[in-house]
Amino acid sequence: MDRADTLEAFKTLIDTCEYDVILADYRLPGFNAMDAWAVVQGEGKVTPFILLSGTIGEAAAVDAVQRGISDYLHKDNLQSLDRVIRRALEMQSIKAAKEKADRELAVSERRITEFAHHLQLAIEKERAAIAREIHDDIGGSLAAVRLDLAWLSRHSQDQGLQNHIATATEMIQHAIEASQRIMLNMRPAILDQGLLASVQWLVQGFEERTNSRVQLTTSSDAMRLDAPILLTAYRTVQESLTNIVKHADGSAVRIEISNQGDVLTVEISDTGPGLADTALQKEKSFGLRGLQERAKTVNGWLDISSSVGVGTSITLTVPLNTSDTERQESAP
Template sequence: MTISTADRRLRVLHIEDSELDHQLIMAQLRRAGLDLELHRVDTLAEVSRALEGNWDAVISDYNLPGFSGLLVLDMLKESKRLLPFILVSGEIGEDTAVAAMRTGASDYLLKKDLARLAPALLHAIEACESERARIEADRELLKSKQRLHELAGHLQTSVEMERAAIAREIHDDVGGSLTALKFDLAWINRHAQDPAVQQRVQSALETVTSAIEASQRIMHNLRPAILEQGLVAAVQWMAARFERRTGIITTMRTSHEQMQLPAGVPLVAYRTAQEALTNVSKHAQATRVHIELSVDSGVLTLELSDNGVGIAAGALAKARSFGIRGLHERAATVGGWVDLSSNSKGTSLILSVPLEADSLDRFGGEDHPAVTHDPSAWGGA
């Protein structure tokens, strides 16, 4: 963007104790075609008041009565205002000029070289406006990211609520109906005299039993009721079930047998382990998996590592690698983060979640409330 007289009238604060030098600078800038208002102040009190005004730039002499241009630059920095600052002086040493530029001055020049002032002023204003635009863009980007994180957290919560509702429906409707049907079939089996009927009933009983087991499995995946026994018990159960299902040797180590964690953290850790084990079974070609669950210095850490083939280079950057992105977003809902490392010898996933300062006092000694309702505990005839 190029600033010209057609764009707007420039308001410039001029800190100068010489009225003659002020007039020379004003004449030089107007000769360059700039439409501007150049306001002169020459005392520290006037500078302090003037800096509260709305200016496009500040031009300051270096040597002033009782203070220097560098002091004005420090005042400008303390005010947190982003304004172009050009230092102009009759005499200025190289060391002083370098110090001014390091402190934040936009430019410096000698009074005998005022022909450079107009281009330097325009360039400084343009650079400052570009910086303001960049800061505003960064601010908007940060807001956008925050909104996306909030949306991701809301979606994660909504998904878990929907899963819990579906699990209740499976238990109350499907599970209840299947259990009642199993009892009826068992009654028919006990009272039937025809062997053919008994055989068909027995076959139907096996089908219903299989359907109940499938419903239990689906319900466990939707709503891990085992979490009511605590995160450690839930991860141990998951690891044992994973080993039975896949044949992959799965070991687990924990720093505490019981952990009382803030709301939401156990479910995030459980889902992270569940997703990681699913990825191991699908892609890793591993023969061993190790899970470590610990609390140290107020941080819950869940680490899951395998001895598989690792993740291909660039796989995590794929546009549709939603699994890993989902883990990051899920961890962020409780203030945590996920670290993933991989090579040809295996993959390691680490979930870290900071806990409240007083959480450590509650580890290892709490009594979990009794489980009064387990949706997976459907009756068998």
């Protein structure tokens, strides 16, 4: 146990020793407890700090506790000092355990986000690789088979054989169209033309499938985006339109894209039935949750606003002036 009668002596003790608890008289000739508390805070100490006084009023005591002091005890009640000290130590122990748990949770969340980023990059690279294989291998082989069938058709007069050739040609054409559709879903080449062209292509396909009209507005006709941000925005629009087809077909759809103020904002809204409060908490509700995780990988965030019977609005926001090195990685 050490005693300090001056502020300088208190500073010296705090700098050189670690204490389980600090008992501070509210008012001493040279300094007061709040001066001592300021020193403790300045040093970054987490030692329980108990205020003792016989003159401090209730308002001043409450103010001191609100500033972070562990507890207050009136000098007329010193028989309770043991209990107050034990309580302060227990609370400090609980606080330290919570801070440790919070730090571990933050580390865990950061690792999960990093893993999600890595997983998204791996998925996009695999999508691009599969799309290339479909185009180069499967597409080329199907085209070659179609040419061979056309040659056979020109060099055969047998009607039965011609019927089989026509059927095979039709099936080959169907396979070619299916492979092209799969390839485009994997990684459409139009992504190389930028976000606006890619979204316009998605909108065109959506309107053809649903016979609905989409109102698309943008703040600029030219947006130069890093590949990870471009893919995140594109997949957000793609997944949103897919959800509209599933759950809000026939509703009015509006897409707004803006890159003003060094911030990319993509909002997709519909006038469908909306989402219940528990919709995002379903065990298999991976679509929108996946979009939220994808947004984090580019230092952005995804807001989902929905009202039952009114509609749903999904907004992606991504700062464009960040220097995060991960953003510079080239996605496929």
